[in-house]
Amino acid sequence: MRWHDLPRSSATERGLEQQLGWAEGTLAVLQHAFACQLPRYGDWHAPVGTAFVTAARYYKRGVVPHDKVQPLPALRTRLSIVAQLSDLQAYLTNRYIVCDQQVAQLHALAAPAQVTLVATEAHKSLAMVAELLRQWREQGSPPQWTIIGGGITLDVAAFAAALCGAKIVLIPTTLLAMIDAAHGGKNGVNFPPWGKNQLGTYHWAEHVVICPAWLQTLPPTELQAGGWEGVKHALIAGDEELLLAWLQCLARPPRPWPRALLQKTAYIKTAIVQRDPYERGERQVLNFGHTLAHALEAVAQDNGSPLRHGYAVGIGIFYALLLSQALGKIQKIPQLAALSNCRALLSQSTLARALGDDLNTDTLWKKLQHYFAQDKKRRGNKLWILLHDVEALPRANPEPQAVSEIVLRKVWQQLTQLLP
Ligand SMILES: NC(=O)c1ccc[n+]([C@@H]2O[C@H](COP(=O)([O-])OP(=O)(O)OC[C@H]3O[C@@H](n4cnc5c(N)ncnc54)[C@H](O)[C@@H]3O)[C@@H](O)[C@H]2O)c1
Numbered sequence: 001m002r003w004h005d006l007p008r009s010s011a012t013e014r015g016l017e018q019q020l021g022w023a024e025g026t027l028a029v030l031q032h033a034f035a036c037q038l039p040r041y042g043d044w045h046a047p048v049g050t051a052f053v054t055a056a057r058y059y060k061r062g063v064v065p066h067d068k069v070q071p072l073p074a075l076r077t078r079l080s081i082v083a084q085l086s087d088l089q090a091y092l093t094n095r096y097i098v099c100d101q102q103v104a105q106l107h108a109l110a111a112p113a114q115v116t117l118v119a120t121e122a123h124k125s126l127a128m129v130a131e132l133l134r135q136w137r138e139q140g141s142p143p144q145w146t147i148i149g150g151g152i153t154l155d156v157a158a159f160a161a162a163l164c165g166a167k168i169v170l171i172p173t174t175l176l177a178m179i180d181a182a183h184g185g186k187n188g189v190n191f192p193p194w195g196k197n198q199l200g201t202y203h204w205a206e207h208v209v210i211c212p213a214w215l216q217t218l219p220p221t222e223l224q225a226g227g228w229e230g231v232k233h234a235l236i237a238g239d240e241e242l243l244l245a246w247l248q249c250l251a252r253p254p255r256p257w258p259r260a261l262l263q264k265t266a267y268i269k270t271a272i273v274q275r276d277p278y279e280r281g282e283r284q285v286l287n288f289g290h291t292l293a294h295a296l297e298a299v300a301q302d303n304g305s306p307l308r309h310g311y312a313v314g315i316g317i318f319y320a321l322l323l324s325q326a327l328g329k330i331q332k333i334p335q336l337a338a339l340s341n342c343r344a345l346l347s348q349s350t351l352a353r354a355l356g357d358d359l360n361t362d363t364l365w366k367k368l369q370h371y372f373a374q375d376k377k378r379r380g381n382k383l384w385i386l387l388h389d390v391e392a393l394p395r396a397n398p399e400p401q402a403v404s405e406i407v408l409r410k411v412w413q414q415l416t417q418l419l420p
């Protein structure tokens, strides 16, 4: 199919496009771009038109149309850490407030006209973005939003805010969101059948306010999931002390959570983002462990038994480290004993149940490959994956490296056998 043969939008698609403020035909352009596996940046060789420009802006978070140079964001996001939930009151007046439903139930926030969202990956969708915009219009289109929740709520609501140009304050309520998802300006939704976080944009928060008190109600499984992103940040920074601290938190979550640990970990990401806001180079390193993680999450989602993002990242981190070792990039895995202890938190049976298959079947491998093919680091026919690299420091190398199919599969088998 070529661009000019694209089908017209169905009535349902037209309805969705209208609610999102997108030109008619944008969804067809997006579907075609995914089907052709177009790269993230570059020339689409597409006819000019509003639908193409809109699609290009959100496809894999921004192909930059070549007639338009994307301006550098004013990186003025403030980061604060406050001790008590009552310190957040200032962010709850005269705003459109989107809040995770569980959080709203567990913590009585004094916030009128709150819109709540059930945080599931299925709700991280264009339909939910449209619904948030509908309710925003109903509430008189306030120009400022406060978004309270974990990574799902922040991702989907910040995308909606970006579409209408609203200013945002982010209040992360999960460990993962405090150290990762709330920072860096990225947002997005899933776009089945093309996988996780495939549509989105950059929209910088005015302020991110962390309050560790939220973590008192966060279930242990969610704390563990978030802890894996802490492990990732420590590996990226090549900071073995921090790595050990996060591995200890995984094994036994501290109470209360040390502010300094949250702050130091968040700063690793914000410093990288400041240097490379649009992920043209160094920022790619933040995807360490995520090529496999996103594929696992997508297969599990298709199977109707979603995997927690952080849990998938934990497995992805082991995979990237084993690949790095198999390819001779590292001789030894940092903090191996402590890492191996934490491997007990991941399990073959949980993974097999989520993926709906034995871990070593050809059918499962083909499904994983389907999603590997959507990976934004893919170039040509080869998958490019981030590896740990010991040449200078024992830290993740931001330049993805080509890995052959044979090695990818062999190391996947090795990994599944290592899981308890
Ligand atoms: N934009 C980014 O840069 C970025 C980075 C990392 C991850 N993510 C995304 O974040 C998502 C995962 O987010 P997550 O792990 O933060 O959690 P989540 O939003 O999936 O929430 C997990 C669960 O915890 C509940 N919850 C949230 N806060 C709570 C609290 N204080 N007490 C009790 N329950 C609470 C939620 O209702 C939900 O059931 C994934 O979709 C991932 O792709 C985005």
Ligand SMILES: [Zn+2]
Pocket: 180, 229, 290, 309, 313
């Ligand atoms: Zn992640």
